[in-house]
Amino acid sequence: DAGITQSPRHKVTETGTPVTLRCHQTENHRYMYWYRQDPGHGLRLIHYSYGVKDTDKGEVSDGYSVSRSKTEDFLLTLESATSSQTSVYFCAISDPDRPGYGYTFGSGTRLTVV
């Protein structure tokens, strides 16, 4: 979607290395989310943010940390990547303060940990 971009689109990294994925939005939405998508598990919430410096854990947060220093950017960091973190990662934005709000997703980052 034009209002939300993820980088990089693809990444291959080695086990034990740190990795940071970036999500950038131009919609000024208050909430930002990180999901991972895996066969047999669907989309699962990792972390989310409800404002600058305000974050909370999702259902699969172990091994991940996030930061949001400004409204536009939400970073997901894998402190020490493991093979179980090979997945497709999606960022999403929403704003419950806006009437009829929904969720908008980025195009995803395909991460392979070897």
Next chain:
Amino acid sequence: KQEVTQIPAALSVPEGENLVLNCSFTDSAIYNLQWFRQDPGKGLTSLLLIQSSQREQTSGRLNASLDKSSGRSTLYIAASQPGDSATYLCAVVSGTSGSRLTFGEGTQLTVNP
């Protein structure tokens, strides 16, 4: 904990057929429900959003209904086309201030020419 189930997991139909995809959820305290489409290797595209106070939404050949009390939603696709082939995902918004989006595992639709 909110759980979302989609039936069927896969569906194959001939072109031109009308079809219904089903979604059920366990906690009726939702803010809204959103249907997405995902093509292979791509991101999620929003199709329809139904707020909790609404019963249905329509967009072109798509119609989505919501019955909060029974925890069910359906996505109706009229006159299906091969370009409709994709995975369709149902997601419900719940939690504190509508902060949680919970997905079903999707229905993989194939429309044969």
